[in-house]
Amino acid sequence: MDEEYDVIVLGTGLTECMLSGLLSVEGKKVLHMDRNDYYGGDSASLDLTQLYKKFRTDQVVPKELGREKDYAIDLIPKFIIASGEMTNILVHTDVTRYLEFKQIAGSFVYRDGKISKVPSTEMEAVKSPLMGLFEKRRAKKFFEFLQNWRDNDPATHQGVNLDKDSMKSVYEKFGLEPGTQDFIGHAMALYLDDDYINKPARPTYDRIILYTSSMARYGKSPYIYPLYGLGELPQAFARLSAIYGGTYMLDKSIDEIVLDSDGKFVGVRSGEETVKAKQVIGDPSYFGAGKESEGGKVRVMEERKVVRAICFLKHPIPQTNDSDSVQIIIPQNQVGRKNDIYIAMVSSTHNVCAKDIYVAIVSTIVETDKPELEIRPGLELLGPIYEKFVSVSTLYTPTADGKADNIFITKSYDATSHFETVTEDVHDVWKRVTGSDLVLKKRDLEVEQ
Amino acid sequence: MSNTSSFKLVLLGESAVGKSSLVLQFVKQQFDEYRESTIGAAFLTQTVKVEDGSNVKFEIWDTAGQERYKSLAPMYYRGAQCAVVVYDITNYGSLEKAKSWITELQRQADPDIIIAVCGNKSDLAERRAVTSDQVQKMFEGEEGLLFVETSAKSGDGVQALFTVLAEKLHNSPPRQTRTGGASRAGARNAGVDLSKSTSSSGQGPDACNC
Numbered sequence: 001m002d003e004e005y006d007v008i009v010l011g012t013g014l015t016e017c018m019l020s021g022l023l024s025v026e027g028k029k030v031l032h033m034d035r036n037d038y039y040g041g042d043s044a045s046l047d048l049t050q051l052y053k054k055f056r057t058d059q060v061v062p063k064e065l066g067r068e069k070d071y072a073i074d075l076i077p078k079f080i081i082a083s084g085e086m087t088n089i090l091v092h093t094d095v096t097r098y099l100e101f102k103q104i105a106g107s108f109v110y111r112d113g114k115i116s117k118v119p120s121t122e123m124e125a126v127k128s129p130l131m132g133l134f135e136k137r138r139a140k141k142f143f144e145f146l147q148n149w150r151d152n153d154p155a156t157h158q159g160v161n162l163d164k165d166s167m168k169s170v171y172e173k174f175g176l177e178p179g180t181q182d183f184i185g186h187a188m189a190l191y192l193d194d195d196y197i198n199k200p201a202r203p204t205y206d207r208i209i210l211y212t213s214s215m216a217r218y219g220k221s222p223y224i225y226p227l228y229g230l231g232e233l234p235q236a237f238a239r240l241s242a243i244y245g246g247t248y249m250l251d252k253s254i255d256e257i258v259l260d261s262d263g264k265f266v267g268v269r270s271g272e273e274t275v276k277a278k279q280v281i282g283d284p285s286y287f288g289a290g291k292e293s294e295g296g297k298v299r300v301m302e303e304r305k306v307v308r309a310i311c312f313l314k315h316p317i318p319q320t321n322d323s324d325s326v327q328i329i330i331p332q333n334q335v336g337r338k339n340d341i342y343i344a345m346v347s348s349t350h351n352v353c354a355k356d357i358y359v360a361i362v363s364t365i366v367e368t369d370k371p372e373l374e375i376r377p378g379l380e381l382l383g384p385i386y387e388k389f390v391s392v393s394t395l396y397t398p399t400a401d402g403k404a405d406n407i408f409i410t411k412s413y414d415a416t417s418h419f420e421t422v423t424e425d426v427h428d429v430w431k432r433v434t435g436s437d438l439v440l441k442k443r444d445l446e447v448e449q
Numbered sequence: 450m451s452n453t454s455s456f457k458l459v460l461l462g463e464s465a466v467g468k469s470s471l472v473l474q475f476v477k478q479q480f481d482e483y484r485e486s487t488i489g490a491a492f493l494t495q496t497v498k499v500e501d502g503s504n505v506k507f508e509i510w511d512t513a514g515q516e517r518y519k520s521l522a523p524m525y526y527r528g529a530q531c532a533v534v535v536y537d538i539t540n541y542g543s544l545e546k547a548k549s550w551i552t553e554l555q556r557q558a559d560p561d562i563i564i565a566v567c568g569n570k571s572d573l574a575e576r577r578a579v580t581s582d583q584v585q586k587m588f589e590g591e592e593g594l595l596f597v598e599t600s601a602k603s604g605d606g607v608q609a610l611f612t613v614l615a616e617k618l619h620n621s622p623p624r625q626t627r628t629g630g631a632s633r634a635g636a637r638n639a640g641v642d643l644s645k646s647t648s649s650s651g652q653g654p655d656a657c658n659c
Contacts (some may be wrong), residue, residue: 039522091644098524100640218641227640228527235522242513248520 005031005247007433008268010254010276010282013041014234014419015410018426019281020105021093021240022438030246032238033268037251041283042393043351044411045072045229051310055389062387065312066354073310073352075391076413077344077361078422079104079223079327082214085396085423087224088427092440098236101352104223107215107321109187110330111179115319115381118187118329135177142174142184148209162202170201178333184208186331192340192365192415193332210420223327223418227351254286257407263297265406279406279433284396287409290366299409302395304362306415307371309379312387313358317345319381324349324358327417329375339365341378342417357386365415401432408433453496453504457528459466460511461554462535463546467569470601471535472509475611480602497615504520505615523557531563531614538568538598539576541583548587551594563617565595572600 007026009020017039026190038044046054048061061068067194080101090096108115111130119125125139150156162171169423171181175313185191189207196204214222226232242248256269257280267276283289287299316322335341345360346352353359362378371392379385398409411425430438460468473479476495496506510529515521534550536543547566554562566588568579581596588594595613599606 037519039520063520087643096643101643102640224641224643228524232524234526239513239515239524244514245514247517248515249518250520252518 005029005275005277006279008033008277008280010280010286011041012039012234012238012250012267013283013410015041015236015422015425015429016041016281016283017234017237017241018089019429020246021095021237022211022430024241024246025093025243031277032246033249033252033254034051035252035254035272039250040231040234041285043076043230043234045074045231047071051389055391056077059232065357068256070354071352072231074230074361076230077308077342077363078230078413078416079225079344079418081210081222081253081418082217082224083210084214084418084420086419089423093240098239099232100227101224102227103218104221104225104325104327106326107187107221107223108320108321108326108328109183109185110328110334110381115328118183130183131180135180138175139180142176145174146205149205153281160201162205163200165201167201167204168197182331182333186340187329188212190417193338221327225346225350226326229350229352253430257287259405263405277406281410281429281433283406283410284398284412287407289396290394298419299399299407301399303395303397305366305371305392305394306394307366307375307390308361308363309372309375311360311362311379311382311385313360313382313384314356314386315383316358317343317360317381318383335377337364337374338367339415341375342415343378343381345415363415403432412414420432451502451504453506454619455506455508456530457526458507458509458531458533458614459529460533460535461511461516461550463543464514464517466535466537466540466543467601468535470510471533471567471569471599471607473512473608474601474604478604488649495611497611499615499619500562503619505619507611526554526557529562531565531618532558533565533567535567535569536579537570538579539570539573541578544579544584544587551588551591563612563614563621564593566596566615568598569601571598571605572602
């Protein structure tokens with residue numbers, strides 16, 4: 001370990017593994033370490049033994065759940081949105097060769113006590129029980145307006161300036177009811193709260209187009225999911241890194257971030273050994289997250305808390321046409337909250353559990369001191385719950401951009417339903433670390449046929 | 450048209466026993482004396498013709514150095530239908546390591562995986578530190594292992610190793626992986642293809658089992 005590296009990466013979560021893979025392809029000499037003996041950090045998928053060890057130390061794994069190795073239970077519920085940046089990075093790095101994907105079968109939204117499929121085309125909107133007859137006509141006009149929008153053709157703008165006019169004014173222009181606004185803003189634009197409504201309409205427009213183009217790509221829902229769980233993603237990027245010379249060390253205690261007298265990063269100490277590098281990247285847990293400040297520099301701060309309940313069911317979720325996988329969004333207004341409640345469910349179709357088991361994760365951003373009560377509207381949609389593992393995690397964000405001390409910290413995985421904010425973080429850290437924008441190049445492959 | 454089936458093969462073994470060289474010899478009939486640790490190309494394919502005229506295509510996964518420091522990912526073993534566990538005949542310690550890789554395979558991989566134990570560097574006979582008796586003793590009680598010796602340098606035994614594996618894979622009954630789905634290498638088309646451009650809405654190939 002007395003070599004010197006360009007970058008040391010701490011933690012093998014998805015963000016860190018993506019950065020590690022991309023930096024290695026770029027020719028950087030990377031050392032990647034994790035305190036755990038498994039890949040993935042917070043974005044790992046656990047087998048039954050690991051899951052019970054984490055949540056139920058006093059309990060043995062019930063026999064009737066089947067073989068423990070058949071399980072890959074995600075800790076963070078997210079799907080890949082088909083036309084998003086995550087897909088782009090997976091394809092450009094050719095990491096897709098290590099992975100297989102399946103569709104998520106349906107995307108649903110809660111309204112007035114019932115759940116219905118999210119309409120994503122004009123056709124579906126016309127059939128949807130979410131809207132009355134006149135509202136459907138208005139919605140149809142609204143979707144046509146979005147689909148036909150061309151930045152350089154003012155005739156398609158109908159007097160709207162997406163960069164100036166608020167989303168509220170656009171909704172009002174088309175006369176859309178609050179309930180319709182709820183499913184458009186929350187189930188299609190995927191906003192977690194209503195702050196977007198008074199802001200310029202452009203980002204909402206972009207998000208709706210991302211949703212509808214993702215929907216159009218494979219047909220059933222805008223989402224895809226890797227077989228064997230989300231934990232496959234960090235492993236695939238770690239392999240990319242390793243193939244390009246990245247060195248991997250799991251099960252390694254990280255005892256100290258070594259600084260020079262100016263407070264700049266020098267290296268990482270593990271036991272008696274110190275490895276040197278020019279820069280360090282790591283997840284917040286390696287930089288004081290969740291620990292009392294020891295008088296040193298505060299490098300990460302708490303943002304919000306997210307409550308997540310991993311639920312094992314023995315049946316598909318009611319009212320979803322027995323779908324093997326779904327997303328259900330409960331818009332905040334529908335249940336008197338400020339933040340949406342999300343349900344993400346996968347099953348044996350995705351090789352993440354035994355046959356006839358369904359794994360649903362209900363999550364939301366914590367608003368009160370009784371987080372478990374806050375997800376109740378989501379839990380109530382699931383029917384009988386066989387087993388439930390509840391956790392509350394704090395989201396951390398770095399206090400500094402790292403340029404002063406060469407310490408670059410990633411963000412915790414947020415409450416959004418897909419990986420787009422993860423890719424934003426990857427782009428952001430990349431730029432801070434390398435000083436230039438991340439440009440994805442097609443990997444130069446050496447494949448013999 | 451002859452029939453081709455694909456199989457995922459994983460390489461295992463201590464660093465510097467010649468895993469990558471073995472594959473390079475098999476795929477490209479090349480040998481590089483001062484080959485650095487594996488970089489850049491850790492995914493090779495090669496097709497072998499078997500007796501009945503069918504083709505067996507190997508999709509070969511190299512460790513990419515992740516075998517050092519206990520960091521091979523579970524993904525590596527996933528869906529692997531055969532494994533070549535390599536040791537160096539001039540290094541007894543590498544044989545002991547091979548034994549521990551077999552244990553790891555039994556823990557992580559499909560129970561039906563076909564395993565070959567390969568003593569490499571047979572060209573260095575004068576420095577031999579591992580005898581066939583020692584190999585037998587080391588793997589006593591393990592059933593179904595194939596034993597071969599190869600020289601990635603001269604090429605001795607390399608084609609033979611992969612031909613034997615190909616025959617064995619070809620003649621083994623098609624099987625289900627433990628989760629019931631088709632195995633990875635054999636059923637690439639089971640899922641969605643990300644690089645595919647937008648399909649007309651709702652008309653895309655329906656890949657789900659639902």
